Amino acid sequence: MPTERNGAGSRETADLVVAGAGVIGLACAWRAAASGLDTLVLDAGATERASEVAAGMIAPVGEAVWGEEPLLAAAAASAEAWPAFAAELQAAAGCEVPYRRCGALHVGLDRDEAAELRRRRDLHGELGLPATWLRGSECRRLEPGLATAVAGGFDAPGEAEVDPRPLLVALRAAAAAAGARIEEGMAAVRVVVTAGRVAGVELADGRTVDTPRLLAATGARMGGELLPPDVRPPIRPLKGEILRLRAPPGERPCERIVVTERVYVVPRAGGEVVVGASVEERGFDLRVRAGSVHELLREAYRALPDVAELELVECAAGLRPTTPDNAPVIGPTAIDGLLLAGGHHRNGILLAPITAEAIALELAGAQLPEVIEPLRAERFSRPLQEMGA
Template structure:
């Protein structure tokens, strides 16, 4: 079967790898692979800390994907010989006052009702885990099964895996989906060349709605949500002087140090805004991330970076001593309900893999297998069905409501996604 994938971010690359592993003839179309949100993301694998009330179905999907990561990464690294910097060392979300602590306790009770393991920690326990935390921290919520991965290592590995199994990368812009007889039959490139296909996967992030040839209403509206990230490094300090500290999720800044400032991902709420710090083994610290509804604006702004540094300093005062490594802005693809859109569209032959919003890296394993099943078998695994495009059809019932999903267990939540690789 001929598959053409439009978009070589983490979603498109994962699906291409899985389809190629099953023997499909796969062509990826993207002039700059992983140049969008996948290249800017911090890489938190934290479905528990990302949970909002009323999003139980999304939590199920996130937990299933996180639970698949060890096997997913092991296969990927064995095939390519590339290290993805996957870490399963937990996430600590901290509170600064009694009100925030009560919120975390409420969140824990809600998570327990869904079978998600977390632990409420006191001030001393938090600082025992992460000695560089601010002394004003009152307590926290520890999610031991959460972790992180470096997207800048993950995406090249996915591309290498797909190519090793025969997939082809075309570094060109897709101009339109070719439609004949009310079905998608290929993709036309910007120079006019046509790539025939039995199935087309649209995974172009916030640009998915701009592609020509697709009838109106087939692709749900996907909006760009800007996020700025800061990366810092620890420099000029002899090894061993600064104890290891782990990252916190939020808008992203990249900093650098000789040794990690944190031992695990750390997250908190400062002045009503979420901030996270995600550490890398090489000493880089990713601080993120802003959420800005500003269309396709990708400027890095002084105000955005100031807010990131200000809030990160409240959480871990030592960040101000780190070296600046990089500041970047990316565009997350947000669907109308901020959940991914996965599966066959109303146009036969066209499959959608869009709208992952803040969760593209987290959902990479489950999206890869679900989209592979949709492309090659014509159906979605059960846990992905709440995210099919038809939920936006007129008269469809809401998919996300409190208590709508059964409980989770670490043993069962990752089942049903393996399509063969």
């Protein structure tokens, strides 16, 4: 029940407040509302929402780098969950979720790049990921638009993409259809903790919502003042610039995701072509640097010369919510009822299904999935508590 009398004034209540209406917050809110919890989503607005500018690659093979194996296991599990997640979401929302298993082709634009790529391919072999090594001419047979400079690469046919903007629309519709209330233009500013457990949430307009549970899904802002210092995860904004281009019908520069050492190109069914992304430590800065746009266009053109003929529709910047180990923080904290789902770095869209599943299990009092264990929110807060003790 959203509002109840409590003494003199009326007080708002919820079983669960979700702070943040990006892909992670909405996916968790959808699952929670569907499980019967009275769920209130606080949507602070789209300006800083990484989901709005994300490329939407569902590409665990592309993410495989040395030293991040725990993240990779979760990424692989979530990628596997994506087709069913998309189908279920589409049915629940009544609108399209344009998930597409288009595959990805990683290419080296000279012999050095190809040699480096081949070493990464060997890591994939060790990790059991499907990826086939190809000579340059074989790459160009798969993607005739590739530059003749391509010296080799590997094919990862299981990689996929989803346009995050219709995805956000669908998640919002599904959450609402499941009974979640979504308050637009309203930020959560402080969690109210009483005797070690969540009692409520203060909102930007001065109201307080009484709730026993808060899920913080506030992206790059999750290191801010919403949470008490002891459980505040070390999340920082990692700026990325990204371009949206448009190809005329039937004239996409590639059929698969094409990835080089410096750029990726994601073609969508409707003709949109996404080129990303820069990586810059600049704090909460959403300005698009001319130099970044120049480099993205140059590198996309080096790989796929036809990109030059596309229409440039949008240059945007986003803030990847990033932890020290590049893996997200998912699950409970030392404060009873306070859950975190954030720090997804460049993998928020990819990890949305497994993140929502983990939060739903936690809310139901069940065990987190095994692949989520290394990503528990508590891994960063524990040492801080010890220091404070």
